[in-house]
Amino acid sequence: MADEDFDQGESGASATYPLQASALRKNGHVMLKGHPCKIVDMSTSKTGKHGHAKVHLVGLDIFTGKKYEDICPSTHNMEVPNVKRTDFQVLGYNDGFLSLLDEQAGTRDDLKLPEGDLGKEIEKKVNNGDDFLVNVLEAIGEEQVIGIKQMVT
Structure with a gap:
């Protein structure tokens, strides 16, 4: 008995x-074709000759903005991602990665500087010495900077 080994699962x-498809709402989140999406349009068809009412979902990937669609019977379950928003103070950036400070005064240097206009705006604010926060969205093990917020002092 003592030599049995049990694997430990991760906590959290x-x-x-x-969540049942009929319980989903516009502006909520859902997994469409394996991507975490924000629901931008949703319609329900009437019950047909062969059974269930169907829910037609249109969503935008929360990280890339790409559009995905899916149709599911209203009584079936769909996966909903656990989406978490966090604000971090920006300390600077180095080699394409941001240096961030969280609310517990811990630092992290593992988030990439976003591409495009948002990344340029962050670089400009850091170079000007501005104090500001970035919004970080986290879902299905991915994290990405999605916006900038002025610091309230």
Whole structure:
């Protein structure tokens, strides 16, 4: 008995949870074709000759903005990602990665500087010596900077 080995699971929440398709709402989140999406349009068809009412979902990937669509019977479950928003103070950037300070005064240097206009704006603010926060969105093990916020002092 003493030589049996049991694997330990990780503590914490799952990346997704099931929710009935009819309970989903516009501006909520759902997994469409394996991508975490924000629901931008949703319609329900009437019950047909062969059974279930169907829910037609249109969503935008929360990280890339790419559009995804899916149709699911209203009584079936769909996966909903656990989405978490966090604000971090920007300390600077180095080699394409941001140096961030969280609310517990811990630092992290593992988030990439976003591409495009948002990344340029962050670089400009850092170079000007501005104090500001970035919004970081986290879902299904991915994290990405999605916006800038002025610091309230």
